[in-house]
Amino acid sequence: MSQSTTxxxxxWDGHTVKSIENGPSVLYIDRHYIHEVTSPVxxxxxxxxxxxxxxxxxxxxxxxxxxxxxxxxxxxxxALSRNQVDKLMKNCKNYNIPMYGLNHxxxxxxxxxxxxxxxxxxxMTIVCGDSHTSTHGAFGCVAFGIGTSEVExxxxxxxxxxxxxxxxxxxxxxxxxxxxxxxxxxxxIISQISTSGGTGHFIEYAGxxxxxxxxxxxxxxxxxxxxxxxxxxxxxxxxxxxEYLKNREFAPKxxxxxxxxxxxxxxxxxxxxxxxxxxxxxxxxxxxxITFGTNPGMGTGVxxxxxxxxxxxxxxxxxxxxxxxxxGFSDGDKLQGKSIDYVFVGSCxxxxxxxxxxxxxxxxxxxxxxxxxxxxxxxxxQVEVQAQEEGLLAILQAAGFELRQPGCSACLAMNDDKIPAxxxxxxxxxxxxxxxxxxxxxxxxxxxxxxxxxAISGKITxxxxxxx
Amino acid sequence: MPIEKFIKIQSSAVPVQIENVDTDQIIPARFLKAVExxxxxxxxxxxWRYDKSNNPIxxxxxxxxxxxxxxxxxxxxxGSGSSREHAAWxxxxxxxxxxxxxxxxxxxxxxxxxxxxxxxxxxxxELSEIFEAIDTDTQATFSVDLVxxxxxxxxxxxxxxxxxxxxxxxxxxxxxxxxxxxxSLKKEIAVFESKE
Ligand code: SF4
Numbered sequence: 001m002s003q004s005t006t007x008x009x010x011x012w013d014g015h016t017v018k019s020i021e022n023g024p025s026v027l028y029i030d031r032h033y034i035h036e037v038t039s040p041v042x043x044x045x046x047x048x049x050x051x052x053x054x055x056x057x058x059x060x061x062x063x064x065x066x067x068x069x070x071x072x073x074x075x076x077x078x079a080l081s082r083n084q085v086d087k088l089m090k091n092c093k094n095y096n097i098p099m100y101g102l103n104h105x106x107x108x109x110x111x112x113x114x115x116x117x118x119x120x121x122x123x124m125t126i127v128c129g130d131s132h133t134s135t136h137g138a139f140g141c142v143a144f145g146i147g148t149s150e151v152e153x154x155x156x157x158x159x160x161x162x163x164x165x166x167x168x169x170x171x172x173x174x175x176x177x178x179x180x181x182x183x184x185x186x187x188x189i190i191s192q193i194s195t196s197g198g199t200g201h202f203i204e205y206a207g208x209x210x211x212x213x214x215x216x217x218x219x220x221x222x223x224x225x226x227x228x229x230x231x232x233x234x235x236x237x238x239x240x241x242x243e244y245l246k247n248r249e250f251a252p253k254x255x256x257x258x259x260x261x262x263x264x265x266x267x268x269x270x271x272x273x274x275x276x277x278x279x280x281x282x283x284x285x286x287x288x289x290i291t292f293g294t295n296p297g298m299g300t301g302v303x304x305x306x307x308x309x310x311x312x313x314x315x316x317x318x319x320x321x322x323x324x325x326x327x328g329f330s331d332g333d334k335l336q337g338k339s340i341d342y343v344f345v346g347s348c349x350x351x352x353x354x355x356x357x358x359x360x361x362x363x364x365x366x367x368x369x370x371x372x373x374x375x376x377x378x379x380x381x382q383v384e385v386q387a388q389e390e391g392l393l394a395i396l397q398a399a400g401f402e403l404r405q406p407g408c409s410a411c412l413a414m415n416d417d418k419i420p421a422x423x424x425x426x427x428x429x430x431x432x433x434x435x436x437x438x439x440x441x442x443x444x445x446x447x448x449x450x451x452x453x454x455a456i457s458g459k460i461t462x463x464x465x466x467x468x
Numbered sequence: 469m470p471i472e473k474f475i476k477i478q479s480s481a482v483p484v485q486i487e488n489v490d491t492d493q494i495i496p497a498r499f500l501k502a503v504e505x506x507x508x509x510x511x512x513x514x515x516w517r518y519d520k521s522n523n524p525i526x527x528x529x530x531x532x533x534x535x536x537x538x539x540x541x542x543x544x545x546x547g548s549g550s551s552r553e554h555a556a557w558x559x560x561x562x563x564x565x566x567x568x569x570x571x572x573x574x575x576x577x578x579x580x581x582x583x584x585x586x587x588x589x590x591x592x593x594e595l596s597e598i599f600e601a602i603d604t605d606t607q608a609t610f611s612v613d614l615v616x617x618x619x620x621x622x623x624x625x626x627x628x629x630x631x632x633x634x635x636x637x638x639x640x641x642x643x644x645x646x647x648x649x650x651x652s653l654k655k656e657i658a659v660f661e662s663k664e
Contacts, residue, residue, distance in 0.1 A: 017660045018653065023635025026653060028660055038552065040503035049647070066501060080501035087503050131551040131575060147553035147579035149645065157650040159657055163633060165574070195488060196545040199574055229548060231574055295488050295548070315596075319487040319543065412497040412550075421520070433492040433549060435515050 004270035006167050007236050008202050011142045011267070015125045017159060024161040030124040031136075032059040032154045033110040034097075036084040037066060037414070038129030042152035043091040051156045053095040058158060060119055061092045061099040064109045065130075066414035069377050069404035072102050081415065095155075106249075108380020108406045111135040111348035115219060116382055118248025122237040122264040127154060132348050132430065134225040137234035138218035139241055140267045142202070144232040165231045166200055166276040169269075171207035174283030179464040181358070182217030183350060183428065183447035185209070186224035187289035187299045193279065195297040198230030201277065204269060205235050209283035215244040216354040223349045224430055227296040236268050288463060290335060291432050291445040294323040298432075302450055302462045306333045326434055327442050328422070335460050342425035343374040343455040344437070345448055346404075347411035350428035351379030353386050355448045360392040362452035362463065368400035369458030375417055376401055377409040401455075413438045426454040471584035473643040477565055478611045478622070480537035482529050483602045484513075489542050490549035491576060495558040497550075508554055509561030530562075534606040538565040541598055545569075546587075547576025556583045566612050568619065570595040581636050582645060588612065588619050588630045597621065614640060 005013075017026040034042075039061070046053070053059065066081040076082035085102070092099035100106040106113055111132055114120040122140040127133060131145035150160045170189060190197075203225050205218075213221065218235050225233030242261060245251045252260045287301030300307070306324070309317050309331045324331060329338075345351070345359050356378065368374060376396060378384040384406055387393050393403050410417040411429040413436065419425045421440025428451050432443035444460070453463035499511040516528050524531040540559065546569035547555060556579040559567060567585060570592040580587045590598070601608045601621050611620040614637065619628045632640075639645065650657075 017656050020635050023633060026650065026656075028657070037500050041505045041553075044504065045647075051651075065497075078501075084501055084503055129551060129553075131549065145551035145575055147551055147556070147575065147582060149553060149579070149582040149647070153647050153650055156647060157653070157657060158661075159650050159653070161646045161650065162578075195548055196571055196573070199545075199571070229545070229573060295490070315485075315487065315543065318485070322486065412492075414497045414500065431490075431492065431549060433490045435496055436492050439496070439515055439520070 004273040006269045006273045006275065007140060007204060007267055008142060008167055008234060011123055011125065012164060015142070024163045026159050027125060027162050028159055029127050029154050030058065031114070031119060031126040033114055033126070033128035033133070034059055034061045034151065035065055035110050035130065036063045036088040038148050039091065039151055040084060040087045041148050042155060045152040046156055049156070053097065053155045054158045056096040057098065059097045059155065060114070061088055061097050062107050062110055062113055063088055063102060065408045065412065067102060067407045068415050069407050069409045069417055072405045078415070105381050108382065109348045109351060109408055111223065112352060112379030112383065115139065115215070116248070116380060118245055118251030121245065121251065121260070122241060123267050127160065131226045132223050134232040135219050135223040135348055137222040137225065137232050138215060140234055140237035140264070142232065142234065145226065165202040167274070168198060168201040168203045168230065168277040168279070169275045170203055170205050171278070171280045172205070172209040172283055173207040173280070174209055175212070176209055176283045176286065178467060179288050179449060180286050181447045181449060182213055182220040184286050184289045186221050186227070187291065187296065187445060188286045189281070190224065190228045190297045191289070191299040192281070193228055195227060195295045196229040198225065198228035201230050203230045203233035205233055210235060211238065214354060215240055216352045219352065220349055224296070227430060237264050288447060288450050290426070290450060290460060292327060292329055292335060293320070294326055294432055294434050296430065296432060296445060298323065299445065300335070302446070302460065303336060306331050306335065308332055336462060338460045339371065339424070340426050340444070340454055340459060341371065341373065341423040342419050343372055343451050344377070344410040344425055344427040344429065345451055346375065346377030346379065346409050347429035348379060349430045350448050351377060351383065353383050355428065356383065356387050356392050357390070359448040359452045360395045362449060362466070363399045363401070363456060364395045366399055366456045368455055371458045372455050374401050374455050375404060375410055377404045378406045380406050410437050412436060413441070419443070426451050426460070471640070471643050471645055474565065474584055474586055474614050474640040476611070476613050477538055478609055479539050480535070480607045480609050481539035481541050481602060482535045482537055483541045483599055484529055485543055485599055487543035488545045488548055491547055491552050491555040492549055494547070494555040495552065500552060500554055505557055507561065508558035509563065512558040512562045538563060539610055539612070540564045540567045541595070541602070542567060542569040544571045544592065546572050548573040551575045553579045553583070556580045556585050560585045568595070568598060581640070584640060586612065586614065586640065590619065590628050590630065594628050597626065
């Protein structure tokens with residue numbers, strides 16, 4: 001009998017072209033996503049070496065990181081951004097790479113459109129020059145972010161060289177309380193294991209609370225794996241996965257679909273398979289979460305207080321105090337009731353239709369607080385259209401919100417969507433680093449539901465207060 | 469592009485004693501709009517180095533004339549966050565050849581190695597000793613020998629052994645990059661593809 005292995009091993013080993021002794025594995029890549037920011041230097045490298053793209057159709061391109069979220073039909077105003085988007089278009093044309101540009105009905109954030117189009121499928125190896133490539137792990141893929149040198153390797157050879165990560169399993173059993181979402185699970189895990197707790201590892205999420213998540217929730221959770229330091233995170237595919245994928249644009253059809261389902265059903269971790277590290281949490285212990293510091297591990301339940309610095313070691317305390325000073329908070333502060341200025345709903349973490357639905361259903365019949373500027377940014381054109389068709393746009397407008405056009409937007413503030421210095425933003429994105437949302441911006445990460453409650457009240461608020 | 473060969477250096481160091489230095493701090497996103505790999509060093513640690521009016525913040529170590537050298541000493545969990553290779557380019561372009569920390573984020577480590585920037589991981593006690601050595605003498609020198617895999621605090625002759633993947637070590641010593649190697653595997657890759 002063969003040894004029991006994890007889902008991660010099965011996919012990794014099945015894609016290893018060659019293992020170098022005492023060195024990395026040569027890993028074959030099934031799907032490669034590219035965008036305008038981390039690809040130009042890779043194409044330049046190819047050119048210098050006189051190489052062509054090995055498999056143009058295994059790569060898919062879309063501009064997302066630095067595009068405007070208003071007036072996308074006009075020429076991009078910022079010359080540098082325009083240049084990057086133009087370069088992406090030219091490179092894709094030269095090398096025959098499928099590209100969904102601005103104004104294409106499939107354009108959007110790379111990690112939103114891949115799954116939406118059915119390009120992301122169980123059992124694949126997937127990479128992109130963006131750390132949140134971990135999102136695709138929700139489908140039972142080995143998916144992770146790479147640097148530009150590696151983008152060049154994939155373009156040129158369809159392979160990269162990577163040391164095989166260790167394996168970690170995080171189990172969450174039980175039933176989530178009302179008002180607790182996948183984003184809260186993610187922020188909870190990182191607050192427990194820290195932003196370096198996953199370093200060197202690939203996470204498999206399991207347990208009944210995970211199985212109960214929708215595909216969109218699973219994507220939110222896997223997306224944030226990188227914030228614990230892990231290379232990526234994955235979830236074994238099941239009926240939920242198959243139902244999501246069926247009939248999507250690039251999903252297999254007819255007999256091929258049947259064959260694929262048969263293959264995908266085998267993608268599971270064997271009983272007794274070895275993990276280097278295991279954690280287990282209870283769904284009931286998780287509250288709606290919010291962060292108060294400058295890394296995603298600095299989070300707590302929304303009803304909580306900022307932990308005291310006294311319990312930390314000296315070197316930790318220096319960093320902790322620096323972080324609170326940046327945020328304008330003191331340790332021991334109660335979070336609820338603190339006034340905020342901006343609300344951002346969007347990004348590859350929470351910019352999918354379910355997120356907009358959750359936000360819209362919450363604010364329905366209520367009004368945006370006067371002190372709040374809100375940016376609601378769909379993750380893709382398809383999400384934008386669906387939001388209109390489902391009547392979400394009308395709900396948003398009635399409550400005083402507007403819907404922008406798809407892109408990464410204030411998640412990394414490369415375009416004009418920057419939170420002004422010193423202002424507080426409750427954001428559904430994934431990073432609260434200093435200056436992430438604009439120089440001096442103060443980010444509080446939370447779920448779309450918490451963001452909705454904050455947008456209505458103008459301050460940090462527990463969404464459960466509004467439940468009957 | 470082949471990378472510069474790394475063998476040995478002896479240099480003073482710049483201490484950035486902050487934990488969880490993420491790549492958004494190393495190079496903020498608004499400086500990622502270039503389409504060529506040039507000039508990123510100017511914006512290394514931009515928002516820690518310059519204030520809102522673009523004046524240098526004098527007590528940030530990179531601006532402090534007390535400190536100089538090709539070695540950067542960072543706090544625990546260096547390079548977390550975004551996968552942007554620009555972070556490694558910015559450090560290298562600024563003139564750093566070695567980054568020392570008690571813990572590196574995975575993607576950053578890979579990106580550094582792919583660009584001839586050597587990440588040296590030490591224990592947290594050793595890291596404190598290194599910071600102390602700089603505290604005592606801001607121009608204290610350190611010797612980094614890749615062949616021997618040693619990092620030496622010259623003042624005390626304390627030798628710290630560090631780990632590096634043997635394959636990556638060879639690449640750095642020879643100035644090879646991974647793509648050269650992958651190109652040499654064309655046949656194996658084709659065989660793999662035909663089996664799919
Ligand atoms: S939304 Fe944010 S995290 Fe996601 S791909 Fe864009 S910049 Fe990266």
